[in-house]
Amino acid sequence: MITLHINSQPIKVEAGTTILEAAKKLHYRIPTLCYKEGLSIYGGCRLCVVEVKGRSNLPIACAEEVQEGMEVFTHSDLVLETRRNIFQLLIANHPFDCQLNCLTCLKSSSCELRKLAEEIGVGQLKYEALHKPWTMDTSSRSVVIETSKCISCGRCVRTCNEIQHGGILTMSERGLATKVDTFMAKGLGNVDCTNCGQCILACPTGAIHEVYHVNQVIQAINDPDTHVVIQTAPAVRVAIGEEFGAPLGMNLEKKIVTALRKMGADKVFDTNFTADLTIIEEGTEFINRINHQGVLPIITSCSPGWIKFAEHNYPDLLPNISTCKSPQQMFGTLAKTYYAEKEKLSPDKIVSVSIMPCTAKKYELARDELKDDVDYVLTTRELAKLIRAYGLEFMNLPDGEYDQPFGISTGAAAIFGVSGGVMEAALRTGYELISGKELEELEFVDIRGLKGIKEAVVDIDGEKIRVAVANGLENAVQMLKHKEKYHFIEIMTCPGGCIGGGGQPISDVDNILEERMTGIYATDQKREIRKSHKNPAIIKLYEEFLGEPNGEKAHRLLHTHYMKR
């Protein structure tokens, strides 16, 4: 252990601890910009400088390890003055002309630069802002890059490389002209980007954001000739409250329903319904593959970021991936077929909107083989913008109930929002369908939690089913090196699964994923029915419309295919 003093207070920490980490233990927050927990150290912005007694320079706290007897000052006059100067230079590299100021930046509410200006005590700009060429990469269906707002912190690049095995982004140019870019400046839409949006979460400014669909949705709602149906995904409901000061992880699905209805949506449905449907279709597919020596391991298909990643990087694995559409797309199909028939509506008049934790879903809806199922995707962040745009006092809204026929769902569907949830839901159903016995213990604890790779062996009627779960694409790559060990694999693109999706609120709470996860599992616990095959509305859907699971009609409407890219 190392003993040192920070701001004259003694502390003992493990060797190898950085000054930043040690100060945090004493509840001192040293401002950072290029540093992000979980990523490698870049040491580029120098905002985290501290004073160390006996040193002539000011070391950076994010990279400097503690030494025995060190005396550190995190907020001395010299440190504060230096930080203010560094910040002034940084900000001068960021456009503040009237077209691009904070008033018009749609990420301004979560911008770290704004928060840092206040924290560091920068009230007035010292240097004239540098006017960089204003470029905007709009080639992607999911993610936009506005290079002029880039402060070259490199967090997006490291996130893409280290968490998502991407290598999609790079820093181009030199000196003050340095900016984020794609390989050969091809544009995000023309490279192997999975559209996961993790770079958006990593970016401290408004330089990377989603392709906004808010205005199109408002137009559709206001158009008297359209019938707007909106679905809401499992992970959205435990995160939206962060935008409105609710307790972390609180499930606010009933307030979302009321908000959307007050805006004028014709019907508000639950994606959880088609999550249950996915389990029936995917579970049946798995059982068929087991019984008829089909391709194993079967790999889940609900995460569109993973699908695109596999199409680029694992073309040989495409036959392993379940042919089920994602719950979003199954919903879209049913809205324009089953629901349209039931309500005697022309499918052309239906505008299908999904509220997702996900930016990759914006890409998914436009895939050629899925076109027209879903018209617009709003992220959780965009939902918050929409709620504000309509002037709704979200936390004071009364509770509302989802509309039928897509409003009933189970606890198994609720857990789709976390890593391991799809697998657990599939096992709850698979166990009963294969063994014919009732499953008493519904929690598969080995595949719960935020670990990057989880595995379990499940005994189903004497048959040992080996399953694996990975979240984050770097973890998926590592797990797939041993894929032949398993019968069934779940892969979620985003860390923690959809609770950590690229469309979720940008949070500075350290354990935000745990909080959202707790909210998801609490929802499951409270549901009366917790197995997808027991959902009465799903049973009715097969009786009235689809026929048999994996039957001809179900296959035509609810399954898809993939392509090598």
Ligand code: SF4
């Ligand atoms: S969306 Fe995902 S894959 Fe694409 S650049 Fe961002 S982090 Fe990388």
Ligand code: SF4
């Ligand atoms: S785009 Fe954002 S995260 Fe990436 S380098 Fe620029 S400011 Fe940093």
Ligand code: SF4
């Ligand atoms: S894990 Fe969820 S949020 Fe992330 S890409 Fe997949 S579906 Fe979207």
Ligand code: FES
């Ligand atoms: S946060 Fe330490 S150098 Fe950027």
